[in-house]
Amino acid sequence: MKFSVIIPVFNRPDELRELLHSLTKQSIADFEVVVIEDGSTIDSKKVITSFDDLLQFQYLVQANTGQGFARNNGMKIAKSEFFVILDSDVILPKDYLQELARAIDIRKLDAFGGPDAADKDFSALQKAMDFAMTSFWTTGGIRGKMKDPAKYQARGFNMGVSRKVFEATGGFVDPNQGEDIEWSIRIKKAGFKLELVKDAFVYHKRKNTLTSFAKQAFSFGRNRVNVSRFHPGAIKLVHWLPTAFLLFSLSIPFFFFVNKLLFLLSTGVFIIWSVGVIISSAVQNKSAKVGILSWFTSVLQLWSYGLGLPLELFRKYVKG
Missing domain, CATH: 3.90.550.10 (Spore Coat Polysaccharide Biosynthesis Protein SpsA; Chain A)
Structure with a gap:
């Protein structure tokens, strides 16, 4: 066989x-x-x-x-x-x-x-979760769309x-x-x-429901730290990008009180990213509904992974 x-x-x-x-x-x-x-x-x-x-x-x-x-x-x-x-x-x-x-x-x-993909018969939420896990806008293509297959x-x-x-x-x-x-x-x-x-x-x-999807993404962030126990170089700059996105997006409201120009620039960047996610997913899935849902699943995926990685590092190195 x-x-x-x-x-x-x-x-x-x-x-x-x-x-x-x-x-x-x-x-x-x-x-x-x-x-x-x-x-x-x-x-x-x-x-x-x-x-x-x-x-x-x-x-x-x-x-x-x-x-x-x-x-x-x-x-x-x-x-x-x-x-x-x-x-x-x-x-x-x-x-x-x-x-x-x-x-x-x-x-x-x-x-x-x-790689993985969403079949045409999948629900709108399933398609949105697939987009969040595979899109260039969220994972940078590391889950199956990279140029060098050896990596x-x-x-x-x-x-x-x-x-x-x-x-x-x-x-x-x-x-x-x-x-x-x-x-x-x-x-x-x-x-x-x-x-x-x-x-x-x-x-x-x-x-997944949205709750279980968030828990899964959170565990993916934690798991990257677990992999680093066996391979110290397993955590690379790309794996910190969700944490950077989390900190950036949560900081936007505070920029309003610190620097108005910084607030406008950061808001503009976030809007551009959001529009890119919605349009890209809507075109890919031929559905405006999936495009809008993909914004929620993408934010949820990035925030959850971005929180799981540093928290697990804290537990590993600070709490032992």
């Missing part, structure tokens, strides 16, 4: 059903599916059974260990030479595995990371490694806190070729 698709799942059988359905539509069929039930109280056995005639399965039930270690256990029993790691809340375009196979063969990749750090919702990489590096060393970024850095340090494959994108069907 060309691929083993590794899917950890925790109490999300309906999500898994959608992902498995998209796997049955793949333009190549040379793969197995390894589902790891990570301590679920609502298992996915019935869902998996309903696809038995369409997909090749391995089904592992275990006590809860966290998604990183669950993925490791899935890779240990996988039969192929290349492991594709997916989160249960993604849906695959029909040519996903074909595009991935082509990139691996032509570019001689040992590992890869792929990409794979995310666990859509990444993969060869069996050789897994055996040489040992897989994930942290179950839940930036474990994908940490492993990406370690893979490259070990001399393996990990690159972004832009055409191997997934539709990321986030189930």
Whole structure:
């Protein structure tokens, strides 16, 4: 088999059903599916059974260990030479595995990371959250739109490694806190070729509310600090930009009492950024509603990440 698709799942059988359905539509069929039930109280056995005639399965039930270690256990029993790691809340375009196979063969990749996108059938809020996580206006393209694919750090919702990489590096060393970024850095340090494959994108069907979306972005900021425990240079200038945005946007009202010109300039910059976000998202999604929602999700994402990073650094270095 060309691929083993590794899917950890925790109490999300309906999500898994959608992902498995998209796997049955793949333009190549040379793969197995390894589902790891990570301590679920609502298992996915019935869902998996309903696809038995369409997909090749391995089904592992275990006590809860966290998604990183669950993925490791899935890779240990996988039969192929290349492991594709997916989160249960993604849906695959029909040519996903074909595009991935082509990139691996032509570019001689040992590992890869792929971007995410919003399907046309997603809700307005899901599209707005996707924009906030992937747009140049918010993340600068580091989640899948960068020019140099070799600089990409794979995310666990859509990444993969060869069996050789897994055996040489040992897989994930942290179950839940930036474990994908940490492993990406370690893979490259070990001399393996990990690159972004832009055409191997997934539709990321986030189930977040605005509150849970903010909590997730906050944890991403904290996780970057956790990665720096293993790799001291993991926090770069680009990761401080959300904190700079947070401080800048919250300072605008105070500039009115300090310096009127500074207030006008800062207000103008914020308005330009806001208009850019709204128009860019509205055009991309062909919806003014999504454009306006994207302003809220973008501010929320930047503020939350921008708060999580310094607070976790404070906890790490000041509070020990």
